[in-house]
Amino acid sequence: MTEFFIIAESASQSGIPLGITSGGSWLLRNAWIIPLLPALSFLGILFFGKRMPKKGAELGITAVGAAFVLAVLTGIAWFDHRDNYHGEEAHLAVAASEHHAEEGHSDHEKEHDEHSDYDHGHGHSSLAVSNTVTWFQTNGVDLSVGVLVDGLSVMMLFVVTLISLLVHIYSTDYVGGDRRYTHYFAFLSLFSASMLTLVISENTLQLLVAWELVGVCSFALIGHWWEEKPNSDAALKAFLTNRVGDMGLLVGVTILFFSVGSVLPDTFGSFSIAVTNTVANNGLLSHTALLVAAACLMAAVMSKSGQFFLHTWLPDAMAGPTPVSALIHAATMVVAGVFMIARLYGVFFEGLSIGGSSINLMALVGGITTLVGASLAFVQRDIKKVLAYSTISQLGYMVLALGVGAWTAAVFHLFTHAFFKACLFLGSGSVAHAVHSFDMKSDMGGMRKAMPHTYRTFIIGSIALAGLPPLAGFWSKDEILAGTGGWGLFGGTGGNGAYTLMLVMGMITAALTAAYMTRCVYLTFFGEFRGHGDLHESGPRIVVPLWILAGFAVIAGLFNLPKGFQLVPDSFQERFGHYVEPVAGYFPTIAHATPSWSLAIVSTLIVLGGVTAAWWYYFVKVEAASKAAGKSLTELPNGPTTVYPLAKLIHNLLDKKYYLDHLYTGIIAGGTKGPLARVAYRFNQQVIDGTVDRVGETAVKSGQFVYDKIDQLVVDGAVNTSGRLSSEAGGELRKVQSGKVQSYAAILFAAATVLAGILIVIV
């Protein structure tokens, strides 16, 4: 909605800076080309894929590869833009009565105003590049579609295209010879296009559209092997759970649309993300509206990003092919919820009072999720499910970070997590490719010898995930812990408030993460091989992507070395934060935590504690028991769960996934489609339809009466017969054998005229 951005020069003093510009380099203004490429390849594969030599895969790889190159160039353009661009900034005219009259749509000049009040943290203000066209108009208002390119979207473009490209290449081997190979690549392309559209969305409506489209791609790819019912069940569950959250998205977007409209002149609503954030940041919206909108949007985040208690679809989604799990259910789609919070941070920050250090909905949801996910990862025997629960747990970390105001930490964790989690998923796929199973306990063990590359990359990914320095996960996790502001030793870390509870939750999760990954590594790669078949390392199309991702898992953390990190020069510190975190009107003013050596050391010790505990149990005790038993064991024969009732109880609770699945599938979904639907339908047939039948029956009976007693006796056949009753059924309409439609018509028309007369006379 371009009009809102620009105000007349006469009103420039009262406009609010939006932090966006319509200028900027060509690449930034035309970032829409990036999603367009895979969109075109989707169409190409759909219509011509089967006739191509590589069955469409080459088209998908080319398109995503080109998109990746463009994304990198766009990133470089953004670096330059962030540091050197001093163009015109758009301002927002609000419906303040004093200057309302002077404004008009004809004034499209822009204001030449370079300075900005937003100058905290990362130097001069950043200007996001916005470029829109009209999508459709209703109620005289143009609704637009377009791009909003800033550090966040550029970072997402890079991550999505890179991982998508690697997954494409990996898939040519992994699903090679699949019965629906071409379809698979078509949906990968469609997914990439939708996800890329999502991350450059200029407005919430566009975001919502892309949000649903990635969901449907997820549905199609989870259910890729739909011949087996469990797979299509998982797909349905994913889609329906997400629909529940989407309800919140629909309502939240609606509330924001009209709330923003109420403060803008000449319109009744706006979907624009920049405008929405800006009015929220400037306190122009009622707190209640923001609170309700933020809570509704949180529902969508909970379903899409697997937050407790709508997370149950994500482990089931592992029914899909493994590269899909890596791309969609680890690195990109599931972070859409986190991305949305980061995108609409003005709304969430104000709505949930994040700066206020009292525990808010978002921090709490994130904290609980991170613990629930980590605890459930312990009891899985399916390697992908370990990683799925781990993903839930890490997504909880990100949401927690956003909930305590550590925006950059959350987004940075999103960035690093994408690499090491994709690496782990693809690694698990490589293992499964060799043993044709995902069951760590029955079909794996001792894989390190036969699969050295997979083993090494998996170890790197695991260390990065566990958060040991200097790998990627350490830096981002540490930033989150510091961002909670709950650390009280040696001066503390500052930030937006003292969220001590969140710090404790984060610490516990760190220990749990280290422990379950140690368990996972042991069960997969150590001990003796428990499956059958001869093992072999996967081919280069699988191994090379693994190494690339492992490389990022090593170095990604260095992109955002903490401020004041004495070992490197200043210009290497907080590069990620500088380029990604907006300093603009559409972003709230948040306080930044200072890093703490003491916290980093303590958290590292905690991680090491988790590793050591699991190492002692598996690498020492289980290994020894295995030797004694003469076969490769996966747990101690007389472990704690068999000895202590409490441990057994906990294990059982975890094993049943906190009974949430039972509640949703059994009670809610089963109740709706079973008893509730049946009752409704019986009501329909017997009460409502029964009434109709009864009326018809009565009409026929009265017709009969009129015919017998009046017509035949009195009027002598002036009106034709209207129907005959079936003898035994007592004249149910259903059984009417014949009925002269015309006579009904005649009677009804006559009745209508009479009724009209009555109506006219009495009223």
Place this chain on the structure above:
Amino acid sequence: MENFINDWGLTVTTFIPLVGVAIMLLIPRAQEELHKRMALATSLLVAVMGVLILTEFDFDATDKLQFAVDHVWIDVINSHYAMGLDGMSLPLVLLTILIVPLCIVYSWNHFPEPQNPKAFLILILVLETGMIGTFMAQDLVLFFVFFEVVLLPMFFMIAVWGGDDRRYASLKFFLYTLFGSALMLVSFLALYFLSGSESFVLSDLIEAVAANEISRTAGLWIFAGMFLGFGIKVPMFPFHTWLPDAHTQAPTVGSVILAAVLLKLGTYGFIRIAIPVLPEAAVEWAPWIGLLAVIGIIYGALGCLAQTDMKRLIAFSSVAHMGFVMLGISTLTDFGINAAIMGMVAHGLITGMLFFIAGSVKERYHTLDIGRLGGLLVQAPRMGWIFGLCVMASLGLPGLAGFWGEFPAILSAYNPGNGLSVVTFRTFMVIAALGTVLAAGYLLWLLQRAAFGTPKEEFADDPAITDVTKHEWISWAPILALIVAIGIYPNLVFRVTDGAVDASLDDCLQVSASELTPEQAEALGCDSIYGLGEMSHHDEHAAETNQ
């Protein structure tokens, strides 16, 4: 040419099918091939007329009646032959013009028992005249006649070519709708006499009602009559029970036309006649319309979940989808009614398509029992994917047409028109949003049971189960293309409807608020409907236009 279209375009378009019928009546029944060609040619000629009209249509004046003709028709009752086309009717006319030839192509080689293409095709063409005429008529008597013309062919189509229970279903359909029509007629007559309008022409009536105050009670009763008449046709809960029976029993093409066009006659009546003529009564009835709409959304969805028959499930889903349309209408806002028209078009295309698929499945499997189906994607992959696409469209997936009817309707309920309770409508909004979850539930469940999995043993090696045939492709491709095109670029519809809807709603405002003194406006009660905020907004808009 331009003059011809201007003066005769609508009339010719409406009555070409009847000319075709007249010719076909002269051709002996045995020459089936000739009948098919004749019917197709006739419907294509109508389509060509539609294209010509489209090229002459002024898209910058969608709020004006274009190609209007107005002649005295029945002098005694001051009824006129008044036809016209504006942005509100154009999408629905085009939908009709599109669907009919596709239906003829679809039934080319497989007419339902007892065959007789001549009679079947004649009925379709008569239907076409009725449907197009209803959307174009600007006189209430004319509207009523066309409205009723539609009824008989559909009755015969169900009664003769229908399923096992066709007599019951067809009679129920006929009587129920006729009952509604009767009340509608009562309302039309009362409106005419009470308002003292000089004719039955819609614009005259609107003017007369606005000028001569009808008592509140009378307005409410008259609206109630139209509410019932149109509501039965929509159908709105609780007047919907004729629909599942009619759909289940009707032949495929009958179901398609019923879903694609006939249901829209009801919703069209609301936005063309009931609301513009009686805006004050509409405001009082709107919460009840909204309430029935959201009940319909949830109730229809629950009904779907209980179904074991694919066709009956799709029929029930119409109740839910038309609930969204009615919710949009009940907000009495430009936004909501735009959404409603979009919803009508989308539902017409999508549900029409689903009925086509159900028909083709029935033809191959000879059953629509969901429990016996399965593995459609294995046996007929293309049809399975098309089915999947339509299911996604039907559940309101963005990027496909259905979304643009559903989401804006939900959106509009957040801010209903002036004079309506915000709390009530926001509650409706949340309930409607819940309906989208249930819609996904029953549709995906249907998709899973019918298309996923492997074929049941009884059908596993059935050679009769083939993929999409040539005739099916021809008749489906345009619909599928439109579902996607509108989904990607909804302005195809919104741009056309927006101006007209705005004008239809502002009529009250213009007559009672702008042209009359404030005292008079107050006396009319129009200011309670369109509050001062809306008025000032309108004034600004006018001022801008003047610049």
